[in-house]
Amino acid sequence: MSRELEALMLDHGADGVSFDTIVAAGANSAIPHHRPTDAVLATGDFVKIDSARWSRLPLGHDPHVRSRPGRRLATGDL
Numbered sequence: 001m002s003r004e005l006e007a008l009m010l011d012h013g014a015d016g017v018s019f020d021t022i023v024a025a026g027a028n029s030a031i032p033h034h035r036p037t038d039a040v041l042a043t044g045d046f047v048k049i050d051s052a053r054w055s056r057l058p059l060g061h062d063p064h065v066r067s068r069p070g071r072r073l074a075t076g077d078l
Contacts, residue, residue, distance in 0.1 A: 002036060002051075009053040018052035029072070043076035 002021035009017060024034035025041050029048040041047065050070045 005049070005051055009051070013055060014053035015055050016053065018054050021051040022048065024048045025075075041075055045075045047073045047075065049073070 001023045005021050005023070006017050022034055023036070024031060025039065025045040025047045028034045028037075028039070029046045034048075048071075053067055055067075
């Protein structure tokens, strides 16, 4: 899932990712820097997504604008 999110950011204009995207679910969503596993999402899991991208701007601007859209989601009904 993290690779797909990074590919989407690059496909939509990001020049790079600021750090490896973190996707964690269930009990792992409480771990700040969880590393990827082959775990499958289950209904009712909380999901944490932490990602960031950077883009270049024209001359005269901050050379790297960063966006960090971290999100927490739930699967299924709450």
